[in-house]
Amino acid sequence: MFVLGLNGSPRRKGNNDYLLSLFMDEAEKRGCATHTIAAAFESYEPCIGCGYCEKKGLCSIKDDMARDLFSLMRKADVIVLASPVYFYGVPARIKGIIDRIQTLWSRKYRFNLKDPGAEYRKGILLSVGATHGKNLFDGIRLTTRYFFDAMDCTYDRELCYPGIDDRGAIAAHPGVKDDVKRLADKVLTPFQQRKRILFACRENAGRSQMAAGFARQLAGDAYDVISAGSSPAQTINPLAVEAMARKGIDIAFNQPCSMDDALALGNVEIIVTMGCGEACPIIPGCKVVEWDLPDPAEKPLEAVCDIRDEILERVKSLLC
Ligand SMILES: Cc1cc2nc3c(=O)[nH]c(=O)nc-3n(C[C@H](O)[C@H](O)[C@H](O)COP(=O)(O)O)c2cc1C
Known part of the structure; x- marks a missing residue:
């Protein structure tokens, strides 16, 4: 499983840095892959309100955010936002990221596309503020709720x-380590109980991406679904993206992954191969399922849709 942490504080070694690190350490102890973005130290542009995403479903700003962060957000099982209260909201740099999520909001609400993990993905808010007002966290909670909703993950706990x-005052707060450990137990334990299934093809651009999309949607609560290619392409096949979009499933930001990176996650219990031939890994004790499926590369959209339908039936009979 994959946990994405977003740190909204511009203060190095500050309170949110401490809180988020505690949570991510707990996640790693439980075998999760993690990645943390410190918003203040990235050079993402803020949203310019151009409306392009509402018409096209993509961001007009072609920076690392559009290329990498959307993809990390889609890949995550759990997204953790850690942010201080700044004037009852969040600091500017993390707000910049939140506003750019208008692209995912548009894909969800204008194009009716869902993240395949929408039913099981979880969002967590960690926050601190200096004062004690009873409404101190109201603003940040609302912003976070709609941020998580646009990313198709449930606001689970805080x-x-x-x-x-x-700076660092949170470390002296009584019980903070236990609070974070308890939170990690509650949020991560159900994910840890899933079996890992790997869908593998040659380029991880079409077949295995479509299979993983359906598997996440239909059985992602029971299976940690990953996909990889023996010779990964640079980008996912746009016709596979379109074929899945016709079923309401958004895989547009997925990036092809190498077999080595997928296997580094460890402990694969089922591997479904579909055309990687002798380059597919042999893992002792792992159940291997071989699907003889045509390669959608270079095929027209209607043929890709036929392959997609065949994949859907196979995923259903394997996992449901
Ligand atoms: C620009 C700015 C605005 C702030 N606004 C608030 C506020 O509205 N309410 C509050 O209780 N604390 C406010 N604070 C205090 C921070 O929330 C507090 O110092 C917090 O512990 C910082 O967390 P960090 O160390 O992770 O950055 C503000 C601090 C700054 C620098």
């Missing part, structure tokens, strides 16, 4: 601490 101001 840890919000008032009265925390000086």
